[in-house]
Amino acid sequence: MDKELQAKLLPLRQKIDALDQQILDLINERARTAQAVGDVKHGHPGESPVFRPEREVQVIRALAQANEGPIDAASIDAIWSQIISVCRGLEQEIRVAYLGPAGSFSEQAAFEFMGNAISGVSCPNFDEVFRVVEAGNADVGIVPVENSTEGAVNRTLDLLLNTPLKIVGEHSILIRHCLLTKSGTMDGVTRVMAHPQALAQCQHWLGLHQPGLQREPAASNAEAARIAAEDPTVAAIASDIAARAWGLNIVEEGIQDDPMNRTRFLAIGRMPTLPTGGDMTSLILAVPNEAGAVYQMLTPLAEHGVSMARFESRPARTGQWEYYFYVDIEGHQDDPQVAVALELLRKRCAFFKILGSFPKQ
Structure with a gap:
């Protein structure tokens, strides 16, 4: 290598080495602080779960907003998701269930959403993902809910109808077959x-x-x-x-017919999620089979300025051409205007279920 070039590069490389050491020291300090948080939580079991989706999203959003570059927001998300995952894992091992075996898109979504410091629980089908989380053998489940080419994943919708679990997060990935x-x-x-x-x-x-x-x-x-x-x-x-x-x-x-083919996954679990200021709430609704019933059902959303982001229907399997409606609305169920709209909606529906409020991706 040219001596002049070497002389110019040496101090820059030495600075990078010094910065790397500082970053390592700070990450370890963050990890020790996370362990201290875990020690405090252990004194109050069940009251403060280790995985707090809204807290993790708020941390990353704040960093992305404060970021002055040249690192972009997507890279901030990727870097801090892994740091948070490692620190979370020092508090407690998080078990995440997904459709397996190894190499599935569900596994990819699980590790992207939760970070690499998790314990994966591979399941043979979507039913088993729900079952192991409901039984407490996993903390979080990751299931696909819709694809940009083929639409809703119907088995997931059917399982959401009867589960006591809540939607606690979402993650979308590009599907390249x-x-x-x-x-x-x-x-x-x-x-x-x-x-x-x-x-x-x-x-x-x-x-x-x-x-x-x-x-x-x-x-x-x-x-x-x-x-x-x-x-x-x-x-x-x-x-x-x-x-x-x-x-x-x-x-x-890249044999998929749509080059922009994406699948949206849901994270399901038992932990509550608090408002972040950028949330979504998912519902399942049903109304009597009569003229204008669906219009009347959705009127409270419009009256209180609540936007609807998604609307799917599934047969209720009663043999009477009745349907369940799967609805995503903007906002958290605890936001004042959303709470009022949901209370009115509850009164107009023959069936009403809140699947959960969670931070938007």
Whole structure:
């Protein structure tokens, strides 16, 4: 290396080394403070859970607002999410349930949302995710609720109807599907497997490029990858993370029909969430099957200036063409105008359930 260049770089590198040491010292000091917080909480069990979604969001939002760059807001989020996760883990191990096995998009969403310092609980289906959290064998569950291509994940909606759990957070990820095989080629491959949603999200590409493949549903994309790792006649649709997890090779990347394909996940748990100033509240509603009932049901939201962000319907399975409505509204259930609107809404509905209030992503 040129001596003049070396002379210019040396003091800058020494400064970086010194700054890294300061950052390390400060992170460790933060960790020790988190441990002290945990010690205080242990004296009041059940009153102050370790995972406080609203507190974590407020910390990151405040840092992003105070940030003067050149680091962008997304990077601030990524960095501090991991720092918070590590410090949280020093207070108490957090168990997070998700649809597995290894390499699923649900696993990816769990670690992005909760950070890497968690204990993952892989489940074979969405029902089991709810069950293990309800039973106290996991603290948080991560489940997909809607996809930008295929719409609502109906099994999740059905499970939300009867669970005592609350929605405590949300996280959205870009879904990039890959065609994976053991050999990295399509030689001898006769079947393609994936979760039904993934098969639907790639149907145009499959019809165009692999029309002869038999399409078979799997419990998850990661499960399809596991099967493909054992059976050379099977191709799996899954992520590049699943490819690495199961020792598969990528035949083709980005085979989803929509390049902007995204899935929104919900975090479900038992902990309460307090208002942050940027929240969402999810509801399930039902009204009598009569003219104008849905309009009358939603009138209190408009009258009190509460915006509706999402509206889905699911059959009530009574055989009478009745429906449950899944509604997301802006604001926290404890915000004054929202609270008034919800109380009026409750009186007009044949069925009324608050799924939870949580910080918007």
